Amino acid sequence: MGTAVDDAASVEFHAFFERHYAELSRLAHLLTGEADAADDLAADALLALWHRWDRVRAADHPAAYARGVVANLARTRIRSAVRERRRVALFWSQREERTENPDVADVVDVQEALRRLPFRKRACVVLRHAFDLSEKETALTLGVSVGTVKSQTSKGMAELQRLLGTQAAPRKVHAAMARTGEAGGRDR
Secondary structure (H helix, E strand, O other): OOOHHHHHHHHHHHHHHHHHHHHHHHHHHHHHOOHHHHHHHHHHHHHHHHHOHHHHHHOOOHHHHHHHHHHHHHHHHHHHHHHHHHHHHHHOOOOOOOOOOOOHHHHHHHHHHHHHOOHHHHHHHHHHHOOOOOHHHHHHHHOOOHHHHHHHHHHHHHHHHHHHOOOOHHHHHHHHHHHHOOOOOOOO
């Protein structure tokens, strides 16, 4: 059972929510350009404000404080989107595809098996085997540790071997990726 102070804070926050939610959502929309994300960002900001409501309500300008929270969340969302676009661009960059003696069936099998891997395992395998990145370069690209790259690459290759049903999976994967882009060694 809540105290009178808790109930008063709840009523006060509810009034703040009703008064500022639409404004905060509009701000998020204008900052991110994403109508779908605007309501989520406004809701996330208000949730953060609720967790710090004692501090917010004591502020000289609680609405300004709330707008600052929305701006910070929007900045974080934009930065995340930019990082994600860079990662996607790396994987789907425009490259001439090689067609020298392609084993189309192997290429299709490997591509299908890659699609079944979770993103991080697939990313590690592709960056290491198709783009010839070192473990360190792969870690920097994905924003993970070198140990994670080693682990996810190993697990990804084991999963591909299981999916492709052959002991020759590493050779098959490497050869198939070499036919669809730049090939490279995995021993770096």
